[in-house]
Amino acid sequence: MTSAVINYINNQEEHHSKKSFKEEYIEMLEKYKIDYDAKYLFEWIK
Numbered sequence: 001m002t003s004a005v006i007n008y009i010n011n012q013e014e015h016h017s018k019k020s021f022k023e024e025y026i027e028m029l030e031k032y033k034i035d036y037d038a039k040y041l042f043e044w045i046k
Contacts, residue, residue, distance in 0.1 A: 025041070
């Protein structure tokens with residue numbers, strides 16, 4: 001593993017205190033221009 005991946009894994013708790021998994025996932029879909037319909041992604045827990 002590269003040091004960047006190890007650092008990413010080690011800092012998940014801090015990372016997700018700033019950005020939710022949902023936000024990160026949708027940003028990734030949009031970044032790579034992946035078509036999606038939000039109603040089919042997940043049933044988000046509030």
